[in-house]
Amino acid sequence: MPKNKAKKGKGRGFHDKGMNNDPLKGDGGNLQEDECLSEASSVTTANSDQLTEESVASDGVDGTSLEDIEMKLKEAIEGLSEKTAKYRQGCLSEIKKFFCTTWLVDFLENYRETLSDALERCLRKGKGEEQALAAEVVALLCVQYGAQGDGEDVFTYFKQILTTIILDKSASLAARSKCCLVLGILAFLASDDMGQVLLCMETFDVVFRGSFLKGDKTVPTLTPAQSDLHVNALSSWALLLSITPWLKVQEFAEKRLSRLPELMQSNDVMMRITAGETIALFFEICRSEDSEGMASHLVSKKELVDELSQLATDSNKFRAKKDRRHQRSSFRDILRAVQNGESPDDMIKFGSEVLYLDTWTTKRQYSNLKEILNTGMNFHLKENSLLRDIFQLGPALLDSNRNTKGSHFERHLYNQAVFKARSKARGKQRDKRTGFGT
Template structure:
């Protein structure tokens, strides 16, 4: 019976891989609808499963397909291709393979981002994908900064003019600027101290102007970015002070208690919740912690840096986030969760037994985990350490603040 079950699992795996190969082949089909379906199929698979070995063998083929769809496709196809590029990097993790993916696609991403005549939905998707691809795969912090400048060229167009007036921006363009701001904020988390100092001087006095945007998503993105900048500034200098602190707190307080009748109730409710947290961050350096539970584990989101990073990954893997937190070695390494827990069928069975018996099963499961932990492949540990060290090295404090 066991052998039969094992054979059945092998057959299911072969069938799944056959479907994936079909999707890859279909990304070059003449029909745009077929290509779109293939891209979506690959996206779903990468968001919900770990496919490292399968993808590694076909990395160049998938990258070529993404490149072709970005160059020759239209809006929705380009959007799907941009998202697939990000999921490809998430699957490959931080290393030479994902660096090669980014090296191929980055020029195309930047061209689409800068092209005012390009499809707006494609530009929105690229603004989000380029940020996370850069976080995962960029090898040079100077190139990270250059990519951030591309994002700055977009979201700063939503800044109020010096006379207090605003450029008229339609909702689609505002969403593009919002996506660019969120990707820019994501890359703040891996900037060096010197870069952060320049950014604080250049942007912290201007970002509060975005709090007056008509777009609730832009207001929220601006508020969370301001909170993130204050957190990073205080990490460098516990006595950090902001010249327009009182004025900023007044603005944040107004948004945290907004009763504007011209705004939708759902927008006001969402905004008030976010800005109560942002106000605490600016006034007290406080963060409202959140616990994420996945499988037998839990993770605490206890900082704005961690929140921005978590939200960025969740944007792409969606409902598969808990699975990736359990099984994706790269994502686990980013959040310092250690190697994946080895959960076997006996553990799954223990999770389904009676409440009376459960504590005994969990005791032995935990004991087994610690034994297996020490037997974990040392080569895999070295790879994770190398990947994570790249993120740490980029945050080395240089000079006095």
């Protein structure tokens, strides 16, 4: 994975003694119809996500000045030491909002240790929603620092804390689920130690294997919260698979590829879709290494294609109509990927630019980052050099009138022309992470 690693000294920052002590203000169908819907939804405009991006880039949310934002952040960071859990949650929500939509690296120079210590307390001593919010802020902190090369410090500092919560069966399912998502993001963005990345993948594996068929080949009964936990664990595992060296991908394929189809029998639509997309990712990586035969050997391609075809045309009335549409649209793409080696053909508009999600690798990486950044994804795609590097967007544009949409045919030709080059580049990126020791 491309990185900017202009490493700075660790342990910078100090506890600010000039914080404002004022309290934080605020409260803590049919197939034809599906195909039309799928075609329409393949172009994601994200208009609802936009927050007047020009004002966000220069001044912050809704035109708020940077000075006002920094003042509110000081109050919110100080508020994390308050005794009332609801108040701390309000502070975390405030910090999360500004981290999503404002560039704050310079401000954080003076609050690094203060904020890290406060987030650690929220994760260790908080419960449920507080832990989930604190975990999200940790991920956003890594996104903010990542472009400066300091994200690895965030990963190192919080890895064990997040892992402990994920594996703690007495902890809130919502908190464990969010910690799975966040730990995957931290390892993806910030860790160059493949041994640590593999340890994170093992943690996720321990969680999502609970959705495999039971010994009698029946589907386990899970609550919606348990299913969400397993889905986030699997999606984070797949995210790290996308940057795993080929040698380790082969080992994971031998261990897990034959069992992933079991997850497509889950009662949860997102688990079925995430499992299918993970299988498509496996086949894409194998094709990039000219080893598709290995994947077909480990899992019967004919049986897999039959199962994917059934899910792509599923009309079971006991499933919600919205779930059926989402499933059929997703599995038509997954079926084409496994059967014919086709890539996704989605695009994300942000400002005057367009990001093409034309591989299963980029689609998984975008999906996980969007889960954390939410409405701030467009802003960070425009301004954050680390994300622009990951998605090969180049330097941030100065000309906001640039039009990069292109026709569907042009995108198709472009995808064909660069597929082999990207496969080679992805292989080189995997080879950079060669430390396999744990």
